[in-house]
Amino acid sequence: MSCTNCTMVCPTCFCMTVEDGNAVDGSQASRTPVRDSCFTLQYSYIHGGSVRSSAGARYRQWLTHKLATWHDQFGESGCVGCGRCITWCPVGIDITKEARADERRFLGRPLMQIHDLEHILVDHPFVQGMHLEHVRTLLGCCSNRHFDSGEHLFRGGNESNEFYLIREGNVSLESDSPGARSPAPVESRSGGDILGWSWLVKPYRWHFDARALTAAAVLIVDARCLRDKCDTDHDFGYEILRRFAELMVRDVRSMSLQLIDMYGTRRA
Amino acid sequence: MDVMTPQTVRVTEVLKETHDTCTLKVEPRNGKRLPRFAPGQFSMLYSMGNAELPISISSDPAITETQCYTIRSVGLATQSLNVMKVGAQFGVRGPFGHGWPMGEARGKDVIIVAGGIGLAPLRPILYEVFHNRELYGRLVLLYGTRSPQDILFRRELKEWEKKKDTLVMTTVDYGGMSWKGNVGLVTRLIGRIRLDPTRTIAMTCGPEIMMRYVAYELQDNKGLDPGDIYLTMERNMKCGCGFCGHCQFGSHFICKDGPVFRFRDINKLMNKYEV
16 A cells, blocks of 8 residues: 555654755755655665565564664654554554564564553553543543653643643642742642643643653643544543543642641741 | 755866766865765765765775765766766765774774675775774775676776785676686685684675675685674665664664674674565
């Protein structure tokens, strides 16, 4: 098939090429970076022909890059389990099925990470008691990500199109305070916590900064994907909203307790 | 991105090597300097408005004022460089990649096996060895081409033959009536040399299939460790610095992890088709 759809929607595909252009009068030459796909013949073209001339070899390149060599290159999986490549494949090629077939054929042991993502999500307190069907719906919007210590998860003022289920590590919610040299920490969150509800209400903009205090592992939930699913499946939407309402109430309560300074060491 | 911006160079000399191959000697423009390079490194050459492609630097690394690129015309991109005349200009980015293991070669005998245009990326090794002759042991160059007309750097090959502790052997696939030299594959020459596998390093460049059989021959017939055999890989490249993804060979980015690899590290991948 080699239509390149999967590589165009894959959130981790990074390949690019450069297109050469000329002004008609020859006075100028331009070079424009554009997205490229390993499914094209030009991608691996060297003198004498393409290195990967069969579609099978090109699919192997993509599949092994996502699931195997990515680990060697970047220390994590090149597949985040989002399922976009499956959704957009015009002939229904399913990376999970292919990987499962391969694992049976070559390894005799599991290789795929999508199951792992489900295990991770099921373990998170946010989904405790949630219907498995709804967990699976949520899973479709999830991806796994690591942040280094000091790295920002998001910045106040930026568009908010996701929220975070923290798996491990500490994350600090911070606010710019006038006159202060560095942002003031508002609250810290850690493993098992949820971060962010700005995605829920218009204009979908972050109010605070969030910064990883230690290396942090999180599940990112794509809010655009989730909002759509909430709109079409009201049962699911109600379930999510109920859980977020709990969260909001808890947050507001803890903030008011912080405000009244219950330890009583009020500064003059 | 700074690494993506080419530096303009001017062609100062065109050496016609064979009917389809020429060496372009270039100098930087406006008194700028060309960055230093190590033997085996390559640059991205940009013929304005046409294409950009990776080409190995074939000149003496000790010479810093100019650089040479030996280019065989095999397609539109290489042809656009091949037709350049003295005074023409093109863009250069680089040098990129890891070169030949010259440090490791010190004190050892050096076997160089070249096939066709593969001699170009190997030529800087010869310059380096001749400049610092006492640092290296015996030097053996085995060179195979398609026909006598395809032999590169003829005059230099003759000079190298006369150097101390140096053996140069050439072979062709088909010779013709006037050819008095060797006919046959370059792997056949390996059987005719003597080497001490404990103090020898081999470096090879040529078509992938040739390099594979050269490595097998060195291993099986001469007892060389696959860790002491080095070869240089080639793939489509767009950036030269690990961004574009085109040159991936298994988990290796040829542009930044190579182009020179230890045979031991990529042996398994080389046995697979269309990697």
